[in-house]
Amino acid sequence: MTAPKVLISDSLSDAAVQIFRDRGIDVDFMPELGKDKEKLAEIIGNYDGLAIRSATKVTPSILEHAKKLKVVGRAGIGTDNVDKEAASKAGVIVMNTPFGNMITTAEHAIAMMFAVARQIPEASASTHAGKWEKSKFMGVELTGKTLGVIGAGNIGGIVCDRARGLKMKVVAYDPFLSEEKAEKMQVEKVDLETLLKRADFITLHVPLTDQTRNILSRENLEKTKKGVRIINCARGGLVDEQALADLLTSGHVAGAAFDVFAEEPAKDNPLFGLPNVVCTPHLGASTSEAQENVALQVAEQMSNYLLTGAVENALNMPSVTAEEAKIMGPWIKLADHLGSFIGQMTDDEPIKAINILYDGYASEMNLEALNCSLIAGIMKSINPDVNMVSAPTIAKERGIKVSTTNQEQSGAFEGYIKVTVVTPKRERSIAGTVFSDGKPRFIQIKGINIDAEVGRHMLYTTNEDVPGIIGALGKTMGDMGVNIANFTLGRAAARGEAIALLYVDEPVPAEARAKLAETGLFKQIKPLQFDVV
Incomplete structure (x- = not known):
């Protein structure tokens, strides 16, 4: 390879x-x-x-x-x-x-907070210039002050910890922070309005999204405590920089320390040149x-x-650890096969919904990854270039509703996956499991129990349970030189609806399918192909 x-x-x-x-x-x-x-x-x-x-x-x-x-x-x-x-x-x-630069970025935020609290950069520049302006640079202590942390995730959490070590009171605004987690971190969880009113220092540690863009807007900045100092080492665009510059000039905001800017590289910015504004060129992660x-x-x-196949720290795909990848590999392949079967059977019908059931052992796995594989299997019938990453996006764009249910072991198998697809005309379902040999098996189609190994080339038929089906299939395949590797039959009841699933060594030619149709025994004759390694 x-x-x-x-x-x-x-x-x-x-x-x-x-x-x-x-x-x-x-x-x-x-x-x-x-x-x-x-x-x-x-x-x-x-x-x-x-x-x-x-x-x-x-x-x-x-x-x-x-x-x-x-x-x-x-x-x-x-x-x-x-x-x-x-x-x-x-x-x-x-x-x-x-995680590689969490501590570094958090330390930079703390350093910037010290710098703006004690006006260190300006005092240093003044001293280098030969001045001795001791009375000009009156700072404030951090001890006992209230730090408002917007975003208490990985980096924000480290800042909270360091700030508590400095004997600061810490209040945090983060919609995803639970009361239990806040208590464990020894911070007070508050809403944004409360944080703005109480904080002596405000530091931001959130990504730039539609929800967080300009989270410190002019309106919110005007709600802050007089004399507040603002630190941003997260992302440019979280703060209205012109509004902040105006409030710094008016004296409402006492200082600011920014490592990130709305436009970078920042050659010109409303904050540049203002007193007690510390600026660095996006150095948050810049340590060796x-x-x-x-x-x-x-x-x-x-x-x-x-x-x-291990997926770690992905932003558009469920993470799958190396250990999970080893265990889940056959199940991810099974999910793909189940989806592929359904997709090939419904290739001429628009799909409205995909309902996935995980039973027993399967329900304890990484269901997001299994969902992605299964949806990809279905979508490949529409677009062969679809994969686990793109499939959920394509399904969403097409308005397909995906639902997932998991349950404890309910039958003879330790675990299985069942998928049902809803189209305007009908519902189709198939279930499968992975045996101890690591090979995926189809165990149920249309509610009819079977035990079918999955092969690259297969033929699916439906018929009434009458004599002659096996003979017709065997003779036709033999006459056409198609070798049958595995032959599986299933029926709902004696003389009722029945299915056959053949695993063959080569694609079933159209002429063979035509001969089967001529017998009048079959309601449906469908060649299938699976990506089997």
């Missing part, structure tokens, strides 16, 4: 490059390429993976040229430079490394330790995905 090929288009450490090579991945290290979008578009089609920092912009036009691309790995937490919607539609996983950590982490994550 050909080794996966990765392009590194931004500056990563030599150790990260070596990780790819040690794992048997063919890697091209071109640290300046990310700045040349034309050249990147020209060669990106040769690669399975793209490792980047912030200089490379992964746009829809780049993705249009990236026909082989499976994963983009961002060494760092921010992925504003990656069009995640376009990547999802293209079936490309987008990963980041949210953090840069090395995120580079090594992204190399490991991308290698794991390309070689084992």
Whole structure:
């Protein structure tokens, strides 16, 4: 099998490059390429993976040229430079490394808070200039002050911990922070309005989304306590910078410390030149330790995905650990086969809903990943290029409702998956399990119990339970030179509805299907094909 090929288009450490090579991945290290979008578009089609920092912009036009691309790995937490919607539609996983620079970024926020509290940069510049303006730089203590933390996740949580160590009172606004978690962190959970009124210092630690954009708008900034100091080491665009500049000038806000800006690189900004405003050029993750950590982490994550299918820290795909990938591999394949069966059976009917039941052992697995595989199997009948990443997006765009139910073991099998698809005309269902040999099996179709091994080429028929079915199928396949590897029959009741599922060594030719139709025994004759490795 050909080794996966990765392009590194931004500056990563030599150790990260070596990780790819040690794992048997063919890697091209071109640290300046990310700045040349034309050249990147020209060669990106040769690669399975793209490792980047912030200089490379992964746009829809780049993705249009990236026909082989499976994963983009961002060494760092921010992925504003990656069009995640376009990547999802293209079936490309987008990963980041949210934990490699958490401490570094949190420490920078604390450092910026000290700097603005004691006016350290201005005092330093004044002293360097030979002045001795001791009385000019009157600061404030952090001890006993109230710190308002907007966003108490990974980085915000570390800031809370450090602030408590400084004997500050900490209030946090985060819709996803539970009361139990807040109590454990020893912070007070409050709404945004309360935080704005009470905080002496406000620090932001949220991503830039439609919900968080301008969370400190002019209106909200005017609600803050007089003399407040604002720290932003998270993302530009979270604060109305012009409004903040006006409130700094009026004296309502006593100071600000910003590492990030709405437009970067920031050459001109309303905050520049104002007294007691500390600005740094997006240094939050800029320590040697953090840069090395995120580079090594992204190399490991991308290698794991390309070689084992493990998905870590993905933004548009459920995470699947390496251990889960080993255990779930056959079940993910089963989900794909079940979806593929349903998709091929309904390829001429619009799908309204997909209902998935997980029973027993299957219900304890990573259901998001199984859902993605199953939906991808269905969608492939519409578009062969669909994969686990793009399938949920395509299903959503088509207005398909997906529901999931899980239950304890309810039958003879330790676990199984059943999928039912609803179309304007009918419902179709199929169930399957994985046996101890690791091979997926179909165990029920249309409510009729069977035991069918899945093969690359199969033939599905429906008929009344009457004599002659096995003979007709066997003779026709024999006459046409089609070898039957496995033959499965099932029926609802004696002389009732019955099905047959043949696993054959080669595709069933149209002439054979025509001969079967001529017998008058079969209601439906459907050739099927599955991606079996």
